[in-house]
Amino acid sequence: MKRPTIADIARRAGVSKGAVSYALNGQPGVSDTTRKRILAIAQEIGFNANSAARALSGARARAVGLTLCRPARILGIEPWFMGLISGFEAELGAQSYALTLQVVATPEQEVEVYRRWWGERRIDGVIVTDLRENDLRIPVLHQLQLPAVVIGGSGEESPVTQIWSDDGGAITEAVRYLVALGHSRIARVSGVPDLLHTQVRTKAFNEVCASLGLSDAITVPADYTGEEGSRATRRLLIGGDRPTAIIYDNDVMAVAGLAVAQEMGLSVPGDLSIVAWDDSPLCSLVHPPLTALSRDVSGYGAQAARELLNAIDGKKVGNVKAQTAHLTPRGSTAPPRT
């Protein structure tokens, strides 16, 4: 009933606890035959090293932390986080690292969680999302010397490793595609304006629209929720000179926008074309299925986890550029009906 320790193995194998430790961890210091004997015994009695004892003797906690900073009502249907989590796991599981999760309400609270986790030595590093301008978390991470990887930066120089993707390039592709279809009044419903990648997208959107001579290009800020997506869409469609195409900064708002169009009796894509950022099964779930800017979210997560494990191992890691999102055309985009 009592869970076995290395002392039990040592006794049964007739060796010291040190020898057992070396054998189990693949360290030199034991002969091949004793190693095999020890491993066989460990296997037989179902031994798992006490993680607290390992952590205490200077080894790692073998856990990384992730905080989720979203109101509960949006967390549930935002496919993004779960995709990311799947990706982390694929990488962490292989190295038997655990993932510790905490839901927080504000960035301040998030910083507190980092301090506590690190103080408790509960985790060896953290994955940080939703980077903002002058993000208050960055100096804290730096000061704590807490290994971290930031997702969603702009790729600029930073004291903390970033995984970033060329969102500007992706949105430029989307706009060019819509223009090629014949659209000239293109609007955008953005995510939270504070977020760095929102700013990158907004800048690129404005630039490409200006360069293509689209004077009506307008961005309405929202917050990724369906409610705000609906509100922003209504605002855009109510006007006299309404856009013939809208690009949304996430899939949830795009689905909400589609519902608003249907509710107003507009046909999609006849009267309105819709492009969603972040392709998830949600986009294929609705009718018509949504044209989306796709990327491999869980691959992105796996990459982040890999870099974090490197950072934890003390390897110097620089910023990493992930795959750029690419356009996946589906039924929600077409030439505008004239």
Added chain:
Amino acid sequence: MKRPTIADIARRAGVSKGAVSYALNGQPGVSDTTRKRILAIAQEIGFNANSAARALSGARARAVGLTLCRPARILGIEPWFMGLISGFEAELGAQSYALTLQVVATPEQEVEVYRRWWGERRIDGVIVTDLRENDLRIPVLHQLQLPAVVIGGSGEESPVTQIWSDDGGAITEAVRYLVALGHSRIARVSGVPDLLHTQVRTKAFNEVCASLGLSDAITVPADYTGEEGSRATRRLLIGGDRPTAIIYDNDVMAVAGLAVAQEMGLSVPGDLSIVAWDDSPLCSLVHPPLTALSRDVSGYGAQAARELLNAIDGKKVGNVKAQTAHLTPRGSTAPPRT
């Protein structure tokens, strides 16, 4: 730079480490004045007790485990898990318990994770979802003496504490409501047939339909994904005597079903009424918004976490009945067009 320990506090306060421990943990054994002094110092230097050391000296790991057994593509848009997780956190965070997450592919793998976590003493208990008939996880949990709470049982006697809800009652309410609207051909697209709560729902659905004299009541099994939800819906709508109302076992399949109806040129609710199980923002996101069987998922999660913490504390806990889901009528249900 070095993270402070109780020895640092003891030195600064001029007391023993034991005294510091008592003070920090609210144990008797120190005078009120020294306690206050010690707490002030701890506060000042930002002390957090090393979780490994605490765990090793017999205290708890102060973490609970949750495994997610779903393919990645569905995990992301199934609001259910995130709602549950939010609920856990509300309860766990208050007691500064951490939540450790692991994505698994099969129940066998899940059992391995439990064994490892428990062997490593990484967690103090687990929350188990998706209970099946003769579930292979139950005897293992029992054998390991691993504190656990199971979500989604049928409320029957069990060696492991269950949180369950009266799904039979809820589906009966939904069927009666549809019949009251004038429907007589009611179908159902169910979740995975192995799951215990699917069986409970199917049994209740069959019973209420029989008692109301609905001979056409049919259940098509699916797996909670949008793909299967679409497939099942097409199968139901293709026939000559197609149903005028469909009840879905989750919101994702219901949204997919709505898209299929639209794609086939059927009007919802005119030609087809739709009821979704599990009300999430997803149901309000589409047009028309979906009538749903609502329940407080995150409250459900909080309740589960509370029971688990009780079980960890050695308190004897019996099965707990959670709130029954109730019908929230929205635009997707109406009298059938004749």
Added chain:
DNA sequence: CTGAAAGCGCTTACAG
């Protein structure tokens, strides 16, 4: 009320 000490189960120099 307080101090000194053992012990949790590992890892890792340090001698043989």
Added chain:
DNA sequence: CTGAAAGCGCTTACAG
């Protein structure tokens, strides 16, 4: 290649 021992940072009886 192997053994004996110290130490990680706490908690908790056990004496005073």
